[in-house]
Amino acid sequence: MSTTKSSLIRLHAADNVAVARVSLSPGAVLSEFGIAAKTPVPMGHKIALRAIAAGEAILKYGQVIGNATRAIEACEHVHSHNLAITDLHLQHEFCVDAVAPELFPEADRATFLGFKRSDGRVGTRNYLAILSSVNCSATVSHAIARHFNTSGELDGFPNVDGVAAFTHGGGCAMDGRGEGYAILTRTMAGFARHPNVGAALMIGLGCETNQIPAIVETQSLVAGPTLRTMTIQATGGTRKTIEAGIDAVRTMLPALNAQRRSVQPASELVLALECGGSDGYSGISANPALGYASDLLVRHGGTAVLAETPEIYGAEHLLTRRAATPEVAQKLLDRIEWWRDYVRRNKGDLDNNPSHGNKAGGLTTILEKSLGAVTKGGMSRLEAVYEYAERVSKRGFVFMDTPGYDPVAVTGQIAGGCNMLCFTTGRGSTTGYKPVPCIKLATNTPMYERMAEDMDLNCGEIVTGEKTIEEIGQQIFDKVLAVASGERTCSEQNDYGDYEFVPWQVGAVM
Amino acid sequence: MSTTKSSLIRLHAADNVAVARVSLSPGAVLSEFGIAAKTPVPMGHKIALRAIAAGEAILKYGQVIGNATRAIEACEHVHSHNLAITDLHLQHEFCVDAVAPELFPEADRATFLGFKRSDGRVGTRNYLAILSSVNCSATVSHAIARHFNTSGELDGFPNVDGVAAFTHGGGCAMDGRGEGYAILTRTMAGFARHPNVGAALMIGLGCETNQIPAIVETQSLVAGPTLRTMTIQATGGTRKTIEAGIDAVRTMLPALNAQRRSVQPASELVLALECGGSDGYSGISANPALGYASDLLVRHGGTAVLAETPEIYGAEHLLTRRAATPEVAQKLLDRIEWWRDYVRRNKGDLDNNPSHGNKAGGLTTILEKSLGAVTKGGMSRLEAVYEYAERVSKRGFVFMDTPGYDPVAVTGQIAGGCNMLCFTTGRGSTTGYKPVPCIKLATNTPMYERMAEDMDLNCGEIVTGEKTIEEIGQQIFDKVLAVASGERTCSEQNDYGDYEFVPWQVGAVM
């Protein structure tokens, strides 16, 4: 895999095609590969690195994206005219690509400075969370958080990262035995006991479907010194509840402020992988570089959480091949089946085939398109599949079933326990998600330069040939450790995260 | 209809049953009705005001709630043992109860002080709205609003009620040709051109499904001096967009501040009717009193907008009987059919029959239960049925198809052009909804007293016998005029409305 000063990006050593960084004319010399272009190859399109026989598998990202539909000469343009998915059999095999991660020796494992919590998990931030059970208590929740964020009262608590309100548009007029209710309670509980949340206050109206006592009981939370609850109706209205909430937060702040960072193994990092506002570069720069970092984290004993089921739809067999057990593979296929039903019931369309624009950009098959998204999860064995907002308990590379929509996906990943987030973007997504720091990875240099105050790292240097995927991947890994230890990201400096808590709303609003 | 100092509440002059305000023992004398209880009648339950023959219709709210299943003596308890729906035919007739409203003579029509807008509509408040097309621009939108609400910069603009951000959890990863997208764009457009919004700024990220240029074009909005638009990606990131947004608001404030209240006819009022956190008193105090005020407004030439389809479900024929035309009746039934499908597709349950608790509280039939909700729309002829967030253009009493869930229902009503809101509550809902003032009507005195800072008017005096439905209804009407003219409600004093914009999310989140 070499990209420096080349006109080509070869995404994996086993690949028999590479991607043209620039438009190539016939005869263009590609020195380090010892080849010259035989045909015109548009920017972002594939070129054969050697002769490929008819029927032979085409490899990109080290994985099969289809087969040659005729003999392809070395240095020829590879696209719809000579590449298609012809052998569906291969991709349906469970676990055939699953290789146990080669963990680094204990002594070589990376560390960071984190907040060790009483349940053994480690936080990368130290927040007090105000969780609203229903939209009706959103204003009260924000008013309490605003008091602390504007009064200067937090100045006396330097080890507290903030008091943040997590409010939403749901919580009532929903089926109290349905999937949507289960998702909402799981999400709220996941935030309440999140390792980045040292103390929490849950506030309801009182008469909502999403009753706080039921959340506490069914989710095995423990109300006490670090989890307080109240309702507006029982407290006697808006002003009294804001005052009572401020008092409750005040009683929790000293213990929260007493928490200190200490040296912790990188194996305590649970990294959410996300992309939003993707472009034609996502699959060749930021995503594979993040995949490299993800694999590194797994080898340090940590956890990486891929998500966004619609992004892998139609190519889920890429992941089942990497599944550690047939049960893990089957659980993923079961979730895919659920999605087919969900979208059909909602009269939608889950087509993930390359669009006309994708094809013009050089993507030929659905496997190739999905690989561009999946590659941010690296190559590691798939250890587990989780439902939305389910607590992530396995280490290594895992998958969580979420929509692709950024705030909904990330809310689920955070609820599952992710304490770090890397977010690749091509068009320029600027958001962030309390209580977890979000590292923004730009796929291209022009966007990085235009939105420098919002982007933490430029993966566009892979596209320009200044850096390799491995070099940028290592930078991402180092950045994850630094940010986990307290370095603030762009989205934290821009104070994102007060409006991006969006639990997946499934089911009818009644 | 007389309730003062009585133990009974008779909801309509034509009724042959009344509701016991207190538990009645046999022999309890009910002087002004000239009767004495024959059997025990629990509080909230019905008592026969005269002998009722077997098969005869039982009338409450002046409408049929079922038929006597056996002969009922005067002063007997009326409930499941002697009342049921036996004649389904009656309720299915279209338009039979439709009577054209008796408008007051022009000279006697009420007026208020409102902001006359260039399109002829009249505002009751004068807001600048910041509308976010997608969750990704929520933080930027709130940051711009926060600047004006905390910097003191609005002090120079005393005729501006506020700069408010309307943000939400949707806007992307949705079907761009689906119902959910149509609802979202209609809702945003309804707020952008709302008579209470004198100027608006729409902010997007840039790459979202819910494109601002498409909203402007399909919804026939006109970008210009009172409607500015921008995206974070085109503007160059978070900080630059906040600065550009602040500048854009600054350029719009002088013209907004130049708007003045003037005397306007009450016919320009479009009153949203809503209930939330209902209790056993809702149907006998606040809701019928609001219905009285609603009928008054209609007679003054104004508009009242009933909503919350699930609350009338199973008894929609109560409204089709009042429909002005068969087309209006049929449109309501079509929406009910849509709801059956919506809930079935979402694996929910739309059962609106009286629950065990409802029955214990004295509600016998689904017609009676639905009438308790419908009664806040008074008795007037049903002039039109609107889909969610559709612009209300007919005057008089109309219906909008919305969920029962308060923030979603009210968001739709406001998008439709409602410039006033009356909200009945028994348990104590405290919320409010910018840019429209919300008058909170308490159904019972204990809650009113416990939450006095959140409740604008106590309809519990009907339950205690201190006031009649007509007296409280008149108070509500007078309060609507006062608030429309600028008097601030409890929820405005408590600064609700920055987190309660919740467009109905229909369809899959992908």
Ligand SMILES: [Ca+2]
């Ligand atoms: Ca995404």
Ligand SMILES: [Ca+2]
């Ligand atoms: Ca920065």
Ligand SMILES: [Ca+2]
């Ligand atoms: Ca903040």
Ligand SMILES: [Ca+2]
């Ligand atoms: Ca409601």
Ligand SMILES: [Ca+2]
């Ligand atoms: Ca405010």
